[in-house]
Amino acid sequence: MRCAIVGSGLAALASYATLRRAGVRPDEIVVFGTHRDPTAVWAERAASIRQDRMRSESDGHVAAASFPGLALREGSPRALAQTVANRYRPPVTLFLRHAEHVRARSGWDESFVERRVEHVRAVTDGFELDGEGSFRNVLLALGHPGLARIPGAVHAYEPHDYAAKVAVVGAGMAAATEWRNALAAGAEVVSIRRREPLRRPLNVPRAFFSKRGLSRFHGLAEPDRAALLEDLGRPSYPPGREWDLDVPVAEEPPPGFQVIAATGFRRGFAHDPLLRALVEEHRLRTQARWIVLASDSTVPELTDERRTLAIAGVAGQWAFPAADTIAGAKYAAHAFARRTCRTR
Numbered sequence: 001m002r003c004a005i006v007g008s009g010l011a012a013l014a015s016y017a018t019l020r021r022a023g024v025r026p027d028e029i030v031v032f033g034t035h036r037d038p039t040a041v042w043a044e045r046a047a048s049i050r051q052d053r054m055r056s057e058s059d060g061h062v063a064a065a066s067f068p069g070l071a072l073r074e075g076s077p078r079a080l081a082q083t084v085a086n087r088y089r090p091p092v093t094l095f096l097r098h099a100e101h102v103r104a105r106s107g108w109d110e111s112f113v114e115r116r117v118e119h120v121r122a123v124t125d126g127f128e129l130d131g132e133g134s135f136r137n138v139l140l141a142l143g144h145p146g147l148a149r150i151p152g153a154v155h156a157y158e159p160h161d162y163a164a165k166v167a168v169v170g171a172g173m174a175a176a177t178e179w180r181n182a183l184a185a186g187a188e189v190v191s192i193r194r195r196e197p198l199r200r201p202l203n204v205p206r207a208f209f210s211k212r213g214l215s216r217f218h219g220l221a222e223p224d225r226a227a228l229l230e231d232l233g234r235p236s237y238p239p240g241r242e243w244d245l246d247v248p249v250a251e252e253p254p255p256g257f258q259v260i261a262a263t264g265f266r267r268g269f270a271h272d273p274l275l276r277a278l279v280e281e282h283r284l285r286t287q288a289r290w291i292v293l294a295s296d297s298t299v300p301e302l303t304d305e306r307r308t309l310a311i312a313g314v315a316g317q318w319a320f321p322a323a324d325t326i327a328g329a330k331y332a333a334h335a336f337a338r339r340t341c342r343t344r
């Protein structure tokens with residue numbers, strides 16, 4: 001039995017750890033990825049916007065078991081008190097140190113093969129990944145299909161400094177963070193945005209992390225489900241005084257201003273060459289920019305008793321609205337591990 005994970009980010013590492021905990025050995029798993037260090041891509045983005053605390057809570061870590069969480073690992077009474085009130089945000093340094101530990105302990109490096117997979121082709125008992133033989137169970141954890149760029153602007157998720165005058169394009173969490181960063185660096189800051197920002201505590205409300213909320217979501221008609229996902233994807237940042245910044249709004253970046261694109265990522269499966277080809281060649285069902293998945297994150301047309309194709313990360317939102325979080329990665333990973341172990 002061999003299974004494969006395509007992709008090498010946080011979702012891939014969380015899935016790998018979940019498979020290992022379910023008893024699958026390193027020599028039974030191949031991870032095809034572009035980065036041997038599964039935190040590399042995320043860590044650069046977080047460092048670029050000077051993120052020093054996680055957005056997620058104590059259990060937002062990549063180990064398979066949620067206990068012990070990061071608050072317990074931090075060990076301070078303050079962290080433990082905050083976690084009781086859902087107010088604990090782990091330091092990024094702690095999250096990364098712990099991820100490094102999970103990578104070392106799980107055997108990730110034994111399974112890792114440096115390779116960008118271009119083609120997933122269904123065969124009778126599994127899937128061929130480029131010319132790399134056949135795998136019965138495959139999890140795609142490809143991350144976002146690239147940054148949404150603006151010509152001439154530096155992207156907020158790429159390393160940058162702040163000039164004396166800064167125009168931040170966008171109205172979500174990254175934009176709000178960049179207003180704060182640039183103001184703290186002493187810059188004059190303007191915000192370039194089309195509409196007033198939404199203030200939401202979390203991109204995806206807590207209800208969608210619960211069994212009940214999820215089953216309501218899974219019961220929606222397809223167009224309603226796509227409309228809901230579209231709404232949840234609107235740029236937002238949390239309410240609260242720490243985010244209430246007095247930043248003037250302009251329609252265009254004024255001349256002489258450094259332009260920072262806090263515009264997030266390109267959206268939708270069609271921007272990812274592997275997913276686009278998969279949909280076209282296997283005639284997968286789609287709705288707007290989403291691939292239609294079963295509620296356990298598998299691709300229904302290509303999953304049966306003999307084989308599994310599942311999608312984790314942002315491209316798996318059809319099954320789990322907060323797919324692009326660590327909790328979302330684990331949702332897909334648990335179902336994948338269950339199926340993998342069943343077909344062993």
Ligand SMILES: Cc1cc2nc3c(=O)[nH]c(=O)nc-3n(C[C@H](O)[C@H](O)[C@H](O)COP(=O)(O)OP(=O)(O)OC[C@H]3O[C@@H](n4cnc5c(N)ncnc54)[C@H](O)[C@@H]3O)c2cc1C
Nearest residue numbers: 007008009010011033054055056116117142143313325326
């Ligand atoms: C700045 C920032 C802060 C965030 N903070 C939090 C937080 O605090 N808590 C939380 O829960 N979530 C957070 N998120 C959301 C989420 O956890 C991240 O987006 C996370 O990186 C998603 O992991 P991923 O593995 O899906 O994608 P990525 O980390 O982007 O990894 C995907 C990897 O797969 C590789 N790959 C892609 N295509 C192929 C291919 N065809 N073949 C081989 N390899 C391929 C890519 O090169 C990349 O290495 C944050 C996101 C950002 C951007």
